[in-house]
Amino acid sequence: MTEEDKELGQRPDLILNGVGSAAGGAYDKVLIDGVGKVEGSLNARLFKANGQIRVKGGLFTEGMEVNGIMSLGGPLRINTMKLDGILHIDGSVIGENCVLNGLMTAKGDCELEEFRGVGGFTIEGLLSAGHVDIRLEGAGQVHEIGVESLKVRQGDQSLWNRLLGGIIPKLKPMLTARVIEGDDLDLEYTNADVVRGNDVIIGEGCSVGLVEYRTGLTVHPGARIGKEVKTGD
Secondary structure (H helix, E strand, O other), rough: OOOOHHHHHHOOOEEOOOOOOOEEEEEEEEEEEEEEOOOOEEEEEEEEEEEEEEEEEOOEEEEEEEEEEEOOOOOOOEEEEEEEEEEEOOOEEEEEEEEEEEEEOOOOOEEHHHHHHHEEEEEEEEEEEEEEEEEEEEEEEEEEEEEEEEEEEEEEOOOOHHHHHOOOOOOOOOOEEEEEEEEEEEEEOOEEEEEEEEEEEEEOOEEEEEEEEEEEEEOOOOEEEEEEEEOOO
């Protein structure tokens, strides 16, 4: 056991059941089940929450699991995160692995090694990731994307969801970004000013102003490209 492990083991747990509130601080485990409010930032080895949660500060944790609706008033630092529900982050996100099943909003940049799942997201800054694999069931909106690999697909669309998507833009399953850069880009239902990559697939439902590729480019007959440029030999 390392000195850091000993220190973490000496931390108390924070447990809220039903309706409750607590101060921020350093904990070993934070377990919230119900409606919980935390009046500050949290530093915890494990954070698990079910219900409706509000943390007024940032959250720094190794493992995070949320099932419900959560708002965070500061940055998020994680090793792993699994989200079933809705998460609003009033700051940036830095972590290793995020599995999304729902909607996530971040006011700042989002830096992850792996980002995958089903749902929608809004990242007002840069999405920087090793690998992204997203099946959109809502809008995906990012200012810029820089990745090793990116795969975008549209989720199963019922008639009801298609009708709602036509009325409410945030529910339309479409990725929108100003610039997308990466090694391997496999896109469907994406709007972008510039797509720049090594191997690039512009699939069904895409509209791109400029595509720059080094090795290969495949374009779906229904996709729209303003201009394509091969930059490699």
